[in-house]
Each structure stands twice: as structure tokens, then as C-alpha cells.
Amino acid sequence: MPPAARPMRYGHTEGHTEVCFDDSGSCIVTCGSDGDVRIWENLDDDDPKSINVGEKAYSCALKNGRLITAVSNNTVQIHTFPEGAPDGILTRFTTNANHVVFNSDGTKIAAGSSDFMVKVVEVTDSSKQKTFRGHDAPVLSLTFDPKDVFLASASCDGSVRVWKIADQTCVTSWLLLQKCNDVINAKSICRLGWQPGSGKLLAVPVDKVIKLYRRETWDNQFDLSDTSITQPLNVVVWSPCGRYLAAGSVDGSIVVWKVETQECIERMKHEKKYTICGLAWHPKYGQIAYTDTEGNLGLLENIGDGKKPDDKVASAVTKGYDDLFDGEDDDYLNGDMIEPQSSPKAVANEEDGGDDDDDLMPTSVHPRQTVIDDDDNSLDIGLIKANSTVLDKEDDYDDPVLPASSTQQPLYDGPMPTPKQKPFQSGSTPVHLMHRFMLWNSVGIVRCYNDEQDNAIDIEFHDTSIHHATHLPNSLSHTMADLSTEAILLACESTEELASKLHCIHFSSWDANKEWTVDMPEDEDIEAICLGQGWAACATSALLVRVFTVGGVQKEIFSIPGPVVSMAGHGDQLMIIYHRGTGFDGDQCLGVQLLELGKKKKQVLHGDPLSLTKKSYLTWVGFSAEGTPCYVDSEGIVRMLNRGLGNTWIPVCNMREHCKGKSDHYWVVGIHENPQQLRCIPCKGARFPPTLPRPAVAILSFKLPYCQVMTEKGQMEEQYWRSVVFHSHVDYLSRNGYEINENAKNQSAKEQQELLMKLFALSCKLEREFRCVEIADLMTQNVVNLAIKYASRSRRLNLAQRLSEMAVEKASELATAQEEEEEEEEDFRNHLNAGYSNSATEWSRLPVRNIQQDQEMEDAEEADAYEEAEETPEAHKQRPSLFSRGVVSREVTAPKPAVIASSSQGRVNPFKVSSNKKDQVVSSANVLDSMSKNAKKTPSSSSRVVNNQKPSVIKPLIPKPKSKQASAASFFQVRTPNSSEKIVEEKEEKVENESPVVKVAAQENTENKRPRTGFQLWLEENRANILTDNPDLNETEVIKEGMSQFRMLSSEERMVWTEKAKGGTVNDSTEAKKRKRPAAGEDEGKKNQEEKSEDLNLSKKIKPLDQSTNVRLSAFAFKQS
């Protein structure tokens, strides 16, 4: 089983450090060059107890409640442990001592100093000192013989000496080390180790090996070495049982050997390769604490966990049950000192490890484990309890059994429960910090300072127009805060004399009393608080949620099924997250309730399980600015409630993807749906930011985890669904009677339909007709019409047929007020930007224009419309139809409202640069633009569908004046592959000259402007005749009639018309019209011109599409066949 190395943590300032465990192993004690001794309850202890022992602490030792330190004022002093009160000075040197050690029973200490001397002092009576002289250089380290007969010391003179304590004589001396003049120059501090218990072996780290010397004979028994050691070893330490030996090197590797077999059982590498200068075994478990010269503290777990069956242990165990179960009980008794988060994890790890072993060696039985487990199981509780009374006798632990941790575990192979995560406030940093954020949300920041001089709360608003920044004394030591645009809510937990309090500062109150406080009942602690609009809520340890008005009236109170984890409020919504049960194997088991506390009180989510990433916990809960519940887990996954899919949770962002480093995180401060922004603070190497320097907010984008987002299809699908998800709040809000921004709603609808159309075109291109239909199913009526056009234009008649069937179906579903068609049409025309309606006039309109000109010329069109209206008044009454000029006439009503709409949207800022020049190029954007505007009207469109469909049916009947292509063009559109890209701002005349080149901008807008064929020209001329001949013909029939007449013309005549169409068409059309226009109409024309320029602005404001997509799209949109 691999030893679990926990990440190191900062312990002291850089410099030499030492570490030891206290006798029971319940805490780690370190000393460092900052002169402090710190007592850590465990590695995660963020607030270790510090005892200042001097300017610099060189070494420390701990036994029997006495803490001995060697400090920079050349003394060796005692402090009581764990209180840390000074308890006298044991001895002094002329310079500082480098190492102090206790003997095995804690009655004596030995200290070696830089003044070449070694002293042994009785702890209780400092007058009984023994001095050992003989070293010729500073003494590096010392170790006591466990039987108290000998003392070994290493020195900078290169020698390791063994002294007889009784008569202070040197028994033996080896010249092993490199000579040097001072401790700081020594290659290794050469911490020696004498085997505990029998004291048979003395371990000396010599360069890269450990030499073991036998007691009495003082011969080199054997060496321990390992290939992984590349640098000199600094520290050697024996396990308390004396069977394992650990050594730390100057390059940060830690190696553990099993002494009996001389095999290396563990190899660890310090994460930063700092020099290991302190090592200590846990007195009972297989843990090694270590420190480095940079002041970091680390912990290795599961060291020496029995890999091999070991009868010796078994026997030792049977012999020493007392120890064993004392240890066990002790652990549980000290359980409160160990943070639950860490200890069960360690246990779980050990269990996992055990399982692994089993898996690896399925056939080999673990005699030790089975034996012990059986024993464990057979032991009755009474015995354990009885044994636990022996607890006080700490000395019994001098020869504890090392692999106790695993042997002591009761046999349980199942998943281990995860410690429940503690309640937290979203957007706060840990409570133990002196300077912390109590809250950072979209309203403001609440900071808490809790140091010697000051205990205060600072409240700052992002928007100073809400309220000015405030500074409050924190006399009640509030730990929780929430902030809304109305109030500040603070809460503290109960203390011995004071009850838990909820404190609200209702700054938006119009009376003079802005504050109120509520005391919780006794034994009820507030664990989470939140603010909504007009209410405040708190969840307490009594599993109650209490709701107050923001003015302090107590309102609803209800129980929640489990301990609260966090709460969030927004508007009327209250979200509570609580522990639904116990999670296993690192997972949390959370439930969520969502309530609406408005007029109609209801529960939306009834305690549903909250989906979290595996082995993660909750880090942020809240609402988006628009009021959609969201939460973030510790793996950086942001999830949002998808109200469109039965209140499911959809992951909208993986923040870890944005992180550069592995230990970097983002700390969420707010979520916005429109615009889509995830506001968070990047934290380098941490989960939360410090208060200083003031962190800056960054913005992340959302991304749904759709497949194959690298492909165009996947990308568009992701965009589409993201748009849908992020705009579902609009529906929710409108359902709940909120005012919503129509503009934004339309924008989103447009965006979605655009994406659908693009997807449709893409599928068309890929010959995926079935998929096309599926996509079209998601479209609105009008876009379906467009899709039909597209399909028929790209000669997918089957597809077009199916789509039109679908459209009819859809239309029939929507068929309601057919008879109101006319008015409705007028209505929606108000919203139109004269784009789509123009298309209805396709036969009457002019060819060869690009978008730009389109806009410029529309005034002319409208003027024409007036004319036509005068000329053909009867057209008004005519049913609107595709080929009727009457349609144009209806436009007479249109321009004004359209203009109003546009000018209300368009800004009259002279400096406003039209949002994007590219837009002029991006023709399809305009197409889709007008399309989605149409999307708002419904019933009328169905009629148009039919109309639009007709041409595809008539098509075969059309005579072919030029070519097949031209005929198709006459009905649909001339397709020039590159047209849309080429569009530029050209003067009307210029394009007219170019007219034979047939430039067409967009499918829809330009439908009416594409070059006319000879037939069209002819028809224009002769329409009146036909109409007078057959006054009751409708438009289609007129055309049919026209066609047959045109076909009857001689080929020469037809050629003339065709030539006309090719050459002077535009000239005579526009110019002629202009000439025709009476002088009186010119004013109107000018007015229209102005209006059109507004329109132009409007159209330019349209959000630019991705350029490349557009180009590609238009490229195949206009490709022939």
C-alpha cells in the first residue's frame, strides 16, 4: 500500500526546524527559526497553538508534559506542555545548543552545543549536570541509549563518539563524517538514532548510507542504503517499535527500511526537494511527521503498514492488548481534536489499501490480519472498556506495536462514510482567518478583520448608489453575513453567555430605526443565513428554517430534513441545501429545497438529491442575477437549474478547464445569464483569495459539455442549447409576473433561430435530410418557411415537401384567428423592418442589389409603393399574394411604424460608430434578422408558406428564356456563390453598370432585387393589359397568363426583352420610376430617405455573426445544386 503523503503546509519561517509528537501522538510539535514552538492538532490544523520560546529555536524535545528547547540565548529551557508556561532554565552554554534529547524515561536530557560540549542534565534537578568534553568542533546531534548507559554524539569534527554516561568517558569513536568548522557548513546534521527497546543498534547517517553499530562490540553490523538516495542523509529516526528506520536526506527524500530484513519499504520524495531536517514517528501509528529547512511541515501516513505476515506482531499484539485498545480508545477520545475531515479519510485510505493488498494477492492469506481480526471480533466490549481504564499509564507505550493502525481497525470492507461538510456562506473565506471575506456577491463585499487591534466588519457596495461603504465594530463576533440591495444580515453563533443572534441592518428602511436583532432560543445556533427581497432567513442547528421580514417580523418557520449546508435567496426564492444522509467514499449526500415565498407560497424542489461531481463537496450556492438557482462544487463544475427540462440541473461550466495550474481555483462571486458571465476571482494555488491585495474579478464564459464541440455541428448545437438554457429564465420571470426586457427576449429568439438555420444548412450540405427535418422541427414557423425555401433552392424537393407538410401541421396547430389575418399582418408589419414584406413583392422589385443598396433604395421602393397605391387602388382590396403589386401597396401603412420602431432602438448619438462594418458584408445575418422578426407573427405566415411553395410546383411550366438556371433564378433567386462576400459599399450607379454580373446579397431581402428576366420586364409592361383583359385573375393567374402570352411572342421579340433585362434593366427601372415620381412626392422621398438611414443604423446594429461561419454558410447557401 502506498504511503499517503499529504500536501505540505507552512509551519515556520525558513530555517532549521524540528518536529516531534507528544507522548500520546495526539499532536505534532514543531519548532523553527522564528523562535516559536507550534502545537498542531493535525496537519489540517489552521490555527496551531504557538509558544514563543526565544528568538530562534534550534531544537526541541517533548516528554512527560515538559517541552525542552534549545534557543538562541544559549540556554536550554523547559516549558510546560501543552500550556507553554516557562518552567526554568536547565543549562547554559557559551553558544547555542544544537540538539536536545530526552532519555527514554524522560528524567534526563542531553544537549550538544556549538562550544564543543555535551551536557546531560536531570530534568527535575538542573544542578545535577554531567559534561562530556572531547569533541573538537560543534556538536551536531545526540542520542541516548534506551537503557541509559550510553550516549552517542556526532560532531563537526567528523567523529561520532559513544560516551558512558556514568563516568563521562568516551567508549568509542568513529571518524565517519566530513570535517567542517560550523554547523551551518556541515553537509549533514547527522541526527543519530539508537534503537528503542533493547538498544541493540545505533544508527548513524553517513553520507548516503546508514551505518548500524552493535552495542557493546561497537562493530559495524550492516549498512542500510537505497538507490533512490542521491544526496547525503540528514536525519535518522527509529520507529517506536524499533523495527523500522526512517531517514531523510538533504534533497528531500525520505526512505524507510525494515531493519530486520534490511529492505527498503518506502521511498518518498519531498514535493519541493527541500532538505529534511526533522523527522518523527507517531508513537502509535504508522505516521511520520517531517519538516524541512524551508519551515514546511508534512505528514506521511500508512508507513510500515504490514505488507508481509508477521507472527511477531501477532504475538506482540496478543501480549499487549491493553496497549492496543488503549490506543484505539485513546484515538476516539481524542477524536474531537482531530478534524473529522481528515481522520476518517485516513482510515478510508487504509481500508482501501487493505483491499488493494487483497486484490493483489488473492491466494495468499494474511495470517496476521485474519488472526487479529478474529481476535478483534471476538473481544467483547466490556473487555475493551475495562482496558481503557489503563489509559493514564502513558509509559506503557514505550514499546508500542507499530503497524497498529491497520491491525486495530475492525474488519469492515464496505464503503466508508464521508464526514459531512460543514455549513458555509457562499462567497466567504474560512472563518479562522484573521482577515477574511464574510461575503462577496453581486451587491457588494463584506470583510471581517479580527486581529489584536481591531475586530470589525467592513461593508462595501459595488454600486455606491445603493449605499455607501460602512464600517461596523464586530463586538458580537459575527461569522456569517449576507448582503442585498435592501439590507445587511449578520449572524453569530452562541457563546457561553450569549445566545446565537441574527442581526439585520435594513438600510433601505425609510424610518429611523434601521437595525434589529433577534436572539435564537437556547441551544440553537444559526448555521446559515440568506436574504431575499423583503425577507431574511436563517437555518439553525435545530434543523429549523426561520423566515423574517426584512423589517424584523417573524414569519414562516419550518423544519428541514437534515443539517443545513448553505442557503441562498433571490427575489421570492429561497434555496436550502442540507445533508440528506451520509455520503460514502468521499461523496456528499445533499438535498435541495427550493421554495417560493411570494404571494403564492409553493415548493418547487422538494428535497431532491443534489448532483455533485464524485468526491466533491459544495463550494458555492446562489442564484444567477436573473434568478436561476446555481451551485458550484469543489471540482469547479457550475450547475444551473434547467427549468425547461423539469427542473433538472445542467452543468454549464467547468472552471477547472480555465485554470492554468493544478492547484489554481476560481472563487465564484456571481453568475449572470444575460450577458452570459461567470464572475469569479482567480486564486493561484488556493481555493479562496486573500483580502489583500484586493483581488480582481475575472469573467469566464459558459460552456455546456456537449460532444464534439470542435466540429461546427457540435459547436452550433452547444451554442443553441446554451442559448435556450440561458434564456429560460425569461419564461420563468414572465410567468411570475416580472417585467422582462422584450428586446433581450427577441434577441435570444433570433440568435437561436439563426443557429438552427445554420445547423439546417449544414445538415443540408451533408445530405442529412432526416436530420434537417429534425432541426426544422425546432424552428419557428417563419424559419421553417425559410428552410423550405432553402431546401427547394438547393433542389431538395423531397425535403422541401416534407418540411412544408410539417409547416402545415404546425400551422394547423397554431391556426386560431385566421380571419384576423389582415389586421395581424398589419400588426406584425409594425415590427418588421420592411425586410420580409418586400420579399412579397419579388416580381415587382428591382434586381441587382446588395444589402447596402438595399437600404439606400428602400426609400425609392416606398415611394414607389405610394405611386402604385395611387395607380392601382384596387390592389388594396386584393388578397395579398406573392406576385401582386398590391402587396407593395400595403406597405404604405408599413413605413412609419417601422421607422418608429427603428428610431426608438437606434441611438441618436452622433459618435456612435455603427456597431460593425462587417455586418454589411454579412448578408445572411440580415436575412436571418428579418426572418426572426417575422417569427413573431404566426397565422399569416402559413398562407405565405403556401404561396412560397407554389413556385416549386410551377417551376416545370416556366419557359426558359435563357437557360434553366435563369428560370430558376426568376422564381427563386439567382445564386452567385461569391456574391455575399463581395458586397461592398458601392454607389448605386456602379452596381448598375455591373448589373450583368448579378450580385445578390441575401436569400430573403434580395429576393425582390435580383435581376429580372426578360419575361419579368415584359410582364411589367403588359400586366395592365392582362389585367384589363381578365380583371378577375389573381396574381398567380396573371403570371400564368403572362407566361403563355410571352411564349407566344416571336423569338426575336423575346430576345429583345432578354437583352433589356441584361442591360438597361436597372437604369430604366429605378431611374424611370424616379422620373415618374411627381415633384410633390419628392418630399416624401426625402423623408423616407432619412427614415431609411435610421433603418440602416438599425440593421447595422445587429449582432455580428461569426465571420467565417457566415462566409462558409453563404458559400454553400448560394451554391448551385
Added chain:
Amino acid sequence: MDPAAGSGTLWAGLRRRSANGEGGRGTRRVRVRCRRGPPGCRAPGTMEPAEAEFLAEKELVTIVPNFSLDRIHLIGGDLGPFNPGLPVEVPVWLAINLKQRQKCRLIPPEWMDVEKLEEIRDQERKEDTFTPMPSPYYMELTKLLLNYASDNIPKADEIRTLVKDTWDTRIAKLRLSADSFVKQQEAHAKLDNLTLMEINTIGTFLTQALDHMYKLRTNLQPGESAQSQDF
């Protein structure tokens, strides 16, 4: 907020400042353009430091506004939208204006950091030639930002000193090179990595001095030389 109204208030604010005579920065560009005066009253191709500063005011800095305002459309381009608490890039002139009205918190440019500036200063001292500066307007920006937003810049005094040190080193180098240029009677010299402000501190004087020296050296007629003394 209605966008039009929003930008309107902002503009009104800008105008008000200048009306108060506090030197509103929004209208400053107009003022400076006017001050340029008739051509020919200055040596051609030279500018005043104020003009260099004016150009520096177009540089973008990041601010955290404490108000909410839609995108504003100005002659130099669009700015915003401004969301309270959300960093946004704006030109220095606007940043300073907002800062003066306590409408924002300024986030100093990345290079405005003691460690980085120390490195730059040391590098500048070490090399004989000019080293590239973190910003072409480092002096102007330092001056402007430290004058108006020193409370948002950590260790403002140290930064001021460091930039001044760097500046002094560079100006000394410039003088030295001008000196050797004149002494060696060179006709052509090339100086890389000079900023606009630095060129302007020496440009006018150097070119005029060279003119004079040229006149003296080429033995001008007494009449003309007398005229030149009138200067």
C-alpha cells in the same frame, strides 16, 4: 437606465468640470488642440510635454467602476458597458475623471509594480543603451495615475521614486549621447527605445542648439548673426 440618458449625464458631468475651471479632462482635447496656436511659433515637429501627456491619456487602463452605465459611444470609440464591481478598460482620461468623482477604483497597470520597476531600473543602469520601457508613456502614466489615484496603487511612493530614477538615468544617457554627438561632430545618430516624452525634453533644445552651432560654424554674415543674437 436609458442608455441615451446615461451618456448624457456623463457628458454633462464632463462639461461641468471644465466649466468649473478644474481642467476637465473630457474637454481637454479640444483645449489642447486650440492651444497649439498658429503654426510657426514653435520649432516644427516639436511638442510640449502637455501634448505628450495628452497622447498618453489615450492609453487604456483598467478600472472597477462603482456605478452602472450602458455602453457609451464617443468620438474615439465605444466604451463600457460599466458594471459595478466588474473591471473594464477605459482610457486614462476617463479613468482619472471617474476617479476624481470617486466613481471608480483604479487597477494599476501590470508594470506599475515595485519589483518590476526595480528590475527595469537596474537594467537601465546596467546597460549603456536605452532599454525598452514597459509602456511608451511610462512617465506620463506614472505621473497621472499617482497624482490622481495613488490610494489605489500599492507602494505609490516607491513607484514614483523608481520611475523617477529610471527617468533620470535615461535622461542622463540622453544628455551624454547628445554631448558625444556634438563633440564628435556627427551628422547622424540613432537612438532606440526612446519614449515620446524623452524625445521632447531634449528635442527642441538640441535641434535649436545644433542650428546655432551650424550658423556659428559656417561663418554667417554679421548681419544675420546679429539677428540670431536677438533671439
